[in-house]
Every structure is written in C-alpha cells, then in structure tokens.
Amino acid sequence: MQHVEIYYKTWCPYSQRALALLDAKGVSYTGIDVTEDPVREQEMIARARGHTVPQIFIDDQPIGGFDDLAALDSAGELDALLGLAGQRAA
Numbered sequence: 001m002q003h004v005e006i007y008y009k010t011w012c013p014y015s016q017r018a019l020a021l022l023d024a025k026g027v028s029y030t031g032i033d034v035t036e037d038p039v040r041e042q043e044m045i046a047r048a049r050g051h052t053v054p055q056i057f058i059d060d061q062p063i064g065g066f067d068d069l070a071a072l073d074s075a076g077e078l079d080a081l082l083g084l085a086g087q088r089a090a
Contacts, residue, residue, distance in 0.1 A: 002083045004029035007044040007055040011035065014066040015054040021069060027082055058082065 004022065006029055008015035022029050034041040034053065048055040048062050056063040058081050063069055072078040079085045 002059045002081065004082065005032060005057040006030070007032045007034050007040070007048070007053055009033070009035045009053045012053050018054045018056060018066040018069055021066075021073065025079070025082065025084065027084075 004027055006018060032040055034044055044055050045051050052065060054065050056069055
C-alpha cells in the first residue's frame with residue numbers, strides 16, 4: 001500500500017468526503033488538519049501549489065482535491081494508485 005497524506009479542514013464538506021472515501025477503501029493515511037494551523041497550511045500550499053482543501057498526496061505526488069480523487073475512483077484508477085489493485089475480493 002502507498003503512503004497517503006491528506007491536508008484537510010474540519011468544517012470542509014469536501015475534506016470530509018475525501019476522508020470518507022479513503023476510509024471506505026480501508027486506506028491508511030496521514031491526516032493533516034490545517035483548520036487552525038497556518039504553518040501547516042502554508043506547507044500545504046507550497047507542496048500542492050493550491051490553497052483549497054483537501055489536498056491529497058499519494059507517495060508524495062499531488063493528486064488534487066476530492067473531485068480529483070473521486071474522478072480517479074470512478075475511472076477505476078484509484079485502487080492501482082493506492083496499491084489496492086488485485087487485493088479486493090469479488
């Protein structure tokens with residue numbers, strides 16, 4: 001399984017949806033709450049080159065936000081990125 005990081009804000013519905021999708025897939029991730037942490041938020045902005053939340057990284061590669069994560073899932077590409085391909089029972 002890959003290393004997943006997600007920067008999020010507790011009040012953001014897109015953040016909550018992204019966290020729920022990762023949870024539903026059984027993915028271990030590092031959650032970084034930037035709700036009241038301007039230093040970590042600036043770190044996120046520098047890494048992602050974006051200021052919206054959530055910002056998701058898989059093996060240090062920026063994926064984008066929830067819409068990007070959901071699009072990868074809908075296209076059947078997310079499991080492979082997460083290292084889950086072939087691990088799920090039919």
